Amino acid sequence: MAGCLVCGRELPTSGRGRPARYCSRACRARAYRERLAEKQFGPGGGLPGAGPPGPGQPEPEPAPAIEPGLTVERVVRAAISLADRDGGGALSMRRAAAELGVGPMSLYRYVPSKEDLGALMIDAVFGDQPLPEPGPEGWRAKLELSARREWAIYVDHPWVPQVFALTTRPPIAPRMMAYTDWRIHAVDGLGLDFATMVRIAIAVSTHVQSAAFPLAREQYARSTRSQWIDARSTRIQEALDSGDLPMIARFDADALKASEPASIFEFGLQRLLDGITPLIPADARPVA
Numbered sequence: 001m002a003g004c005l006v007c008g009r010e011l012p013t014s015g016r017g018r019p020a021r022y023c024s025r026a027c028r029a030r031a032y033r034e035r036l037a038e039k040q041f042g043p044g045g046g047l048p049g050a051g052p053p054g055p056g057q058p059e060p061e062p063a064p065a066i067e068p069g070l071t072v073e074r075v076v077r078a079a080i081s082l083a084d085r086d087g088g089g090a091l092s093m094r095r096a097a098a099e100l101g102v103g104p105m106s107l108y109r110y111v112p113s114k115e116d117l118g119a120l121m122i123d124a125v126f127g128d129q130p131l132p133e134p135g136p137e138g139w140r141a142k143l144e145l146s147a148r149r150e151w152a153i154y155v156d157h158p159w160v161p162q163v164f165a166l167t168t169r170p171p172i173a174p175r176m177m178a179y180t181d182w183r184i185h186a187v188d189g190l191g192l193d194f195a196t197m198v199r200i201a202i203a204v205s206t207h208v209q210s211a212a213f214p215l216a217r218e219q220y221a222r223s224t225r226s227q228w229i230d231a232r233s234t235r236i237q238e239a240l241d242s243g244d245l246p247m248i249a250r251f252d253a254d255a256l257k258a259s260e261p262a263s264i265f266e267f268g269l270q271r272l273l274d275g276i277t278p279l280i281p282a283d284a285r286p287v288a
Contacts, residue, residue, distance in 0.1 A: 088162030119171035
């Protein structure tokens with residue numbers, strides 16, 4: 001059985017088409033970066049893990065010099081500034097390097113990939129909004145506080161849900177994970193099994209993220225929401241006049257305001273917290 005050309009992991013044989021060369025997108029991306037580095041810097045490319053030359057191969061050229069003053073923290077903060085200004089869709093290793101005034105390959109000394117950079121960015125902005133210890137009294141007040149802190153992160157950095165959507169798995173971001181840990185602790189001791197506690201903690205974050213997703217669209221759009229609607233008023237009116245959307249046809253200013261992200265966040269948060277109360281055994285509920 002053939003092995004991955006990067007990590008050596010065994011590859012399954014499909015029996016059809018060209019044989020696989022890499023076990024994952026991460027290994028394929030690393031191989032691509034190494035090929036680019038070899039073209040630019042010579043054999044070995046100056047990348048960590050490239051390994052010594054084999055028998056009969058020339059010694060690799062020296063790795064590119066470390067940029068003076070460049071650190072992981074500086075790379076992450078520059079990427080955050082870029083995303084704050086232009087949105088999560090603008091994030092790339094090349095643009096982050098341009099933000100710092102260095103060559104793109106310099107960044108790979110500090111951050112292995114765009115996905116890793118996104119995780120570090122998320123970890124940094126959650127670290128800027130730590131949850132208090134011990135927090136307010138009562139599980140509901142605690143969960144509500146944590147949701148509002150997370151909402152504040154997305155208001156300040158609307159690109160965060162966008163970057164979440166680009167990752168194949170939840171980012172390894174300890175200071176973001178601390179929010180989940182804090183929420184589980186908030187409902188501990190209420191007679192709930194641990195799996196239910198985990199679901200509650202994740203449900204709160206999922207609601208906040210989904211309500212916040214349109215924030216980026218509003219911030220980085222070329223027009224305001226009302227301008228967008230005005231520019232499409234004829235098409236909207238045609239849809240309403242068709243008679244196929246009787247409830248939508250009742251939309252007025254109040255309904256439009258109710259559909260805004262902040263309103264959806266507030267409404268959904270309270271309904272979510274209301275739904276947790278019946279899960280708590282009666283003898284574990286605080287006396288009103």
